[in-house]
Amino acid sequence: MGAIETHRGGCHCGNVRFEVETDLARVVECNCSHCSRKGFLLTFVTADRFSLLQGEESLANYRFNRRVADHLFCKQCGVESFWRSVKPDGTKMAIVNVRCLDDVPPGSFTVTLVDGKSR
Numbered sequence: 001m002g003a004i005e006t007h008r009g010g011c012h013c014g015n016v017r018f019e020v021e022t023d024l025a026r027v028v029e030c031n032c033s034h035c036s037r038k039g040f041l042l043t044f045v046t047a048d049r050f051s052l053l054q055g056e057e058s059l060a061n062y063r064f065n066r067r068v069a070d071h072l073f074c075k076q077c078g079v080e081s082f083w084r085s086v087k088p089d090g091t092k093m094a095i096v097n098v099r100c101l102d103d104v105p106p107g108s109f110t111v112t113l114v115d116g117k118s119r
């Protein structure tokens, strides 16, 4: 762990496919109402480290709360494999569901608990 590697991933049906560069040094499990319901394990990268390879047209958008995040899920299979957001300073981010990466088995990384519920 620690080295930045390129991982591929996507939704369940295969319509949505992406590539992400991340070191998986900090995989986040958040207890907010949204993340806990979906069971996300997340890695946060700047948008330039994320490429959607296919499936833009398959994505539907769910927005809630402050509506700064585009929670994109596949219209076919319902899986939210990543979302897009913008930090207060304007930095574009991609937030990737580590559970949707092809080559990253559960237990191969350390999970950091984040208290998103209280924010």
Ligand SMILES: [Zn+2]
Binding pocket: 011, 012, 013, 014, 015, 016, 074, 075, 076, 077, 078, 079
């Ligand atoms: Zn799908």
